[in-house]
Amino acid sequence: MTDVLIADDHPVVLRGFRRLMEDAGDVCLHEATDPIGAYRIFHRLRPAVVVTDLTFQGDGLAGLSLIRRIHALDRQARILAFSMHHDPVIAARALENGAIGYVFKDAGTAELLRAFEAVRTGTSYLDHALATRVALLNAVVHRTPSAELNARELQVLLMLGKGMTYVGIADALFIKYRTVLTLCAGMRRKLGVRSLAELIQIAIAQRERDSA
Incomplete structure (x- = not known):
């Protein structure tokens, strides 16, 4: 019997994964709807x-932090990122933080099972x-601007792309307003822009790439 933890805050996704x-x-399935609860279950x-x-x-890309914390606790942890984000920068971040597989939420059932079985056996999984x-x-000509950002900065960038204010971002991430300004x-x-307007344009472009 394999113990599996699924962390997702969408009931429909949890129900679908349970059926999968x-x-x-x-499989013995354990469920968490937030990163803190997921980390506690894993611990x-x-x-x-x-x-x-x-x-x-x-909470933006809090899943990246969860992956990093689990990996720090157990270097042998077999982690599959299950995400709507198609941006290779975000996929690379997940792998850098400790995931060994990455699969899109809109993938077919057969692919999801292939990804799960690969990770269950300790094998990495990315579609070709x-x-x-x-x-x-790794080639400069193919790098997207967000490749220069760390996980927290990516969180803030995604929130800016959704139209959130500095105050709203600070409240959502439980950080100080001044910390958002600093980020x-x-x-x-890092991105070579001078104004908030330009930064928001990049954030919107990032969001459009994710949904493409």
Whole structure:
């Protein structure tokens, strides 16, 4: 029997994944709807496989932090990122933080099962097209602006792309308003832009790439 932890804040996704695991067989499923709850379950039960979304309501790309914390606790953790984000930069971040597989939420059932089974056996999983795009990030001509950003900066960038204010971002991430200002100033410096308007344009472009 394989213990599996799924972390996602969408009931429909949890229900669908539960059915998927019934098809996989020989699985004991544990569920969490937020990163804190997921980390606590992992700390207590040490499931063999962790499947996690990257984006949680009001908390940006908190799934990246969850992956990093689990990996720091257990270097052998088998983590599958299960995400709507098609941007290779975000996929690369998930792998850098400790995931060994990455699969899109809109993938077919057969592919989801292939990804799960690969990760369950300790084998990395990326579909060929995404693997190629991630590999191309090493070539400067193929880098997207957000490749320069860390996980927290990506969180803030995504929130800016959704039209959130500095105050709203600070409240959602439970950080100080001044911290948001500092993060945005750092992003402007890294991305070579001078104004908030230009930064928001990049954020919107990033969001459009994710949904493409």
